[in-house]
Amino acid sequence: MNVLHIEASPRGEQSNSSRVANAFLAACAAANPGLVVDRLNVFDCNLPAFGREGASQKMAHIAKLMASGEGLEAAGEWSGVLAEIKRLQDADKVVISSAMWNFSIPYPLKHYIDLVCQPGLTFGVNAKGQYVGLLKGKPLQLILSRGSEYRTGFPGADDGIKTDYQSAYLRHIGAFLGFGEVGEIQIQPTDAKGPQHAAGVIEAALAEAREAGAHF
Ligand SMILES: Cc1cc2nc3c(=O)[nH]c(=O)nc-3n(C[C@H](O)[C@H](O)[C@H](O)COP(=O)(O)O)c2cc1C
Numbered sequence: 001m002n003v004l005h006i007e008a009s010p011r012g013e014q015s016n017s018s019r020v021a022n023a024f025l026a027a028c029a030a031a032n033p034g035l036v037v038d039r040l041n042v043f044d045c046n047l048p049a050f051g052r053e054g055a056s057q058k059m060a061h062i063a064k065l066m067a068s069g070e071g072l073e074a075a076g077e078w079s080g081v082l083a084e085i086k087r088l089q090d091a092d093k094v095v096i097s098s099a100m101w102n103f104s105i106p107y108p109l110k111h112y113i114d115l116v117c118q119p120g121l122t123f124g125v126n127a128k129g130q131y132v133g134l135l136k137g138k139p140l141q142l143i144l145s146r147g148s149e150y151r152t153g154f155p156g157a158d159d160g161i162k163t164d165y166q167s168a169y170l171r172h173i174g175a176f177l178g179f180g181e182v183g184e185i186q187i188q189p190t191d192a193k194g195p196q197h198a199a200g201v202i203e204a205a206l207a208e209a210r211e212a213g214a215h216f
Contacts, residue, residue: 004091008098021097027213048080133178147191
């Protein structure tokens with residue numbers, strides 16, 4: 001089994017989400033001898049650029065797809081897009097661990113998402129005009145840390161100021177790209193109630209990760 005771990009915290013050994021993800025993957029490895037983990041830290045890995053050239057190539061890709069059913073060949077920034085999509089397609093299962101930044105995801109994870117969400121490659125459109133994900137029901141595990149506490153349910157489940165776009169957005173992208181079962185471990189609050197409370201929160205998340213990882 002080949003698991004792609006997309007890691008979205010720059011804090012290395014200090015990272016709550018990475019620590020819980022590592023416990024999840026260790027339990028998964030113990031239950032699955034021969035497990036291969038492909039680790040992609042979006043802060044460290046120098047993601048391919050996707051700017052002026054990539055955006056215009058995406059539009060040319062769509063036009064070519066509609067005209068001939070064939071997408072664009074690898075060239076320039078589009079080569080980076082195709083390489084990241086291949087890496088994602090090659091994974092049997094995917095783990096995303098992420099800090100919450102400003103109620104959502106850190107910007108390099110959004111960069112990654114902007115690379116891999118591509119028509120004809122990771123999603124399509126059916127005859128009714130609906131989006132259809134092309135990732136063939138791969139399982140997705142989310143491991144999400146946040147300094148404050150967020151209630152489940154979106155939108156309107158919180159106090160109007162603290163709104164959880166992190167889980168909601170990643171779940172939306174997961175469904176859009178055609179992931180199958182989605183698991184989620186929330187590590188919260190890691191900051192708002194002080195270090196002693198945070199230690200208990202992290203211990204509980206580590207225990208949840210060991211259990212979930214063994215059955216991933
Ligand atoms: C730039 C930045 C923005 C943050 N924004 C939020 C936020 O909007 N809501 C929140 O609850 N915590 C926020 N936090 C706190 C982190 O989500 C929290 O410390 C989390 O546990 C960090 O995960 P990590 O240790 O895996 O990096 C922010 C932290 C940083 C560094």
